[in-house]
Amino acid sequence: MPVDELQLHLLPTSRTHAKVTPVGIPDVREERGARENPVTSKSPPASSFADHDSNVGFIGLGVMGQPMALNLARGGTRLVVWNRTPDRCAPLEAHGAFVAATPAEVFARARVVFVMLVDEGAIDAVLGRGTSSFGAFVEGRVLVVASSITPGYARALAADVEAHGGSYVEAPVSGSRVPAEQGALVGMLAGDEVIVEQIRPLFGLMCRKTVYCGNIGDALLMKLAVNQFLITMVTGLAEAAHFARRQGLDLQRFQAVVDAGPMASSVSRIKIAKIVERDFAVQAAISDVFKSASMIGDEARASGIAAPLIEVCRALFGETMALGATRDDMAAVVRALEARTSASEGGAEPSPSEASGARS
Structure with missing residues (x-):
């Protein structure tokens, strides 16, 4: 997969990962061998946010996405991952991540789902935007989009997600492959501040600093x-x-x-x-x-x-x-x-x- 975005390359830094227990993500633990129907499977309602270990989804394991997801896994996050080319999933599986067969399975198994895809077309395709699948995917989920996309597209996508009962967090990062590997990115976050704060601990495993930027579109700007x-x-x-x-x-x-x-x-x-x-x-x-x-x-x-x-x-x-x-x-x-x-x-x-x- 091509490089997801332009990134600022920083000098190496050392970093020690600690296990993070994000607030507001319900536990959807399942046996690794059991694969449920991703369309009919229902996750708990948004009101059941709980403070304990839970599954986090990650879609898009390219040059940036793979090291970001690896840092989440190394920090103790229970990951469900998917990538268009399955070989990119192998390092994540070695660190305990569950490799989903389809994007639908990621949404079936996780309440918070990160997306790090190359462009807007890829995002729409994976989310099934414009189809009946879209609502089933995003309802009750927190969609965290780290891709480099236009602010106008992000605002429209966020509106669609919220109209279907989901929450949207904008999360572009500054940093290239090496700082991504080191967990030394700079994260720019936008969206509902309450939701952002609930998932912010996850960014501590991927970023040396995060900055809340305001409304959807502001982090991309x-x-x-x-x-x-x-x-x-x-x-x-x-x-x-x-x-x-x-x-x-x-x-x-x-x-x-x-x-x-x-x-x-x-x-x-x-x-x-x-x-x-x-x-x-x-x-x-x-x-x-x-x-x-x-x-x-x-x-x-x-x-x-x-x-x-x-x-x-x-x-x-x-x-x-x-x-x-x-x-x-x-x-x-x-x-x-x-x-x-x-x-x-x-x-x-x-x-x-x-x-x-x-x-x-």
Whole structure:
């Protein structure tokens, strides 16, 4: 499954997991070998929220979803998981999770269900939105959507869930694969504050910090604002490195100056190393950055907000995709800058090794 979203890559941190007993999730324990009819099975009414161990569902075990779910399992959460490609479920099963045969079975066995899917179409398909299954799935459940989706879509989905007797929590995260593995994400939460607080202990296993952002849509807008800073910052760093290289400067010395200066951050240190070493192994994919930049630009235009920098970034990431770097890391945006320089000169770019050694 593709990377679910653009994420901020943080430096490694150590973390010790403790078992969490979330408030407000009724126990639906069943024998692992018994599979009931997911459509006719009924979970307890919302008023029966109880303070004890319970099943939590997790749908979508991609680059982000799998480590997030693993941290829940390691923390003692009783998980029921499903993924379109079943092999992604194996590590969860090894940690005691029940692997559901279908999304319907997840909803039959769990009252709180996390969804971390690639896009809005995938969410609608899994939830059976627009079909009779949708109401059966969400009634009496808390649906926690961590996917990167548009605020407008989230508001409409939340309204549909609530109209069918469910509760909706918006929960995008900031962080890439490594912080997801370490339980060091930053969670942005929105929705009914009472419901959010009931499930908030679960986020302590996946996030180093959570911030309540307000109404549905606000957490996604917060993530877009954070990503706007990230995208423009990394693009600016790539442009600066390209400028230094074309001026004949030693890029390792440029890296040393930036890393030692007041602008240095965990992100800048990671991304400048990737640019200098031409290591574009994915952390946050070009295609996901382009998607995020497009969402930011669209929201800005719809609100009458000037956002010229993100429009430049969107163009550059689009050009990088056109160069065949769709699944490269966002640091590969430097390739679009190199291509523009080459086109303006009518010649080829110097090789990175030639440029880095041009001046001593």
